[in-house]
Amino acid sequence: xxxxxxxxxxxxxxxxxxxxxxxxxxxxxxxxxxxxxxxxxxxxxxxxxxxxxxxxxxxxxxxxxxxxxxxxxxxxxxxxxxxxxxxxxxxxxxxxxxxxxxxxxxxxxxxxxxxxxxxxxxxxxxxxxxxxxxxxxxxxxxxxxxxxxxxxxxxxxxxx
Numbered sequence: 001x002x003x004x005x006x007x008x009x010x011x012x013x014x015x016x017x018x019x020x021x022x023x024x025x026x027x028x029x030x031x032x033x034x035x036x037x038x039x040x041x042x043x044x045x046x047x048x049x050x051x052x053x054x055x056x057x058x059x060x061x062x063x064x065x066x067x068x069x070x071x072x073x074x075x076x077x078x079x080x081x082x083x084x085x086x087x088x089x090x091x092x093x094x095x096x097x098x099x100x101x102x103x104x105x106x107x108x109x110x111x112x113x114x115x116x117x118x119x120x121x122x123x124x125x126x127x128x129x130x131x132x133x134x135x136x137x138x139x140x141x142x143x144x145x146x147x148x149x150x151x152x153x154x155x156x157x158x159x160x
Contacts, residue, residue: 060116067109074102 023029033139054062084092 036139048119056116063109063113063116065136070102070106070109074099074106077102 024033077095081092081095081099084095087095
């Protein structure tokens with residue numbers, strides 16, 4: 001009997017569990033089970049996940065970090081637009097669209113940050129930080145230009 005124990009488990013996994021899952025997924029059965037299982041699941045979820053309400057300092061710091069990140073991205077894209085003659089028209093158009101979106105996002109982030117009131121002055125770092133220098137250096141490609149195709153997707157955004 002010991003050598004056939006694994007066969008029983010394999011039969012249970014391969015045949016019985018999918019059958020039980022299929023039976024429980026039927027709408028009439030699931031409606032009856034859901035009434036009993038949903039309150040228990042909500043209670044378990046509340047026991048496991050108890051989010052702490054964020055305080056204003058955490059929200060302000062998050063908004064500041066997001067604004068700094070968006071400004072860095074906007075600065076990078078603007079520098080890229082200044083020297084993108086060697087790029088394909090598709091990339092040039094995508095860069096300009098990205099700039100438009102980033103300008104809008106920066107304005108929204110500034111408005112969200114101003115909702116917290118005046119900012120306290122930040123002290124400048126003693127030395128240059130790694131974020132102050134760009135890690136990406138753009139240069140003209142060595143090979144011939146590549147043709148890219150962008151399609152206007154169903155979501156209303158450009159996709160590549």
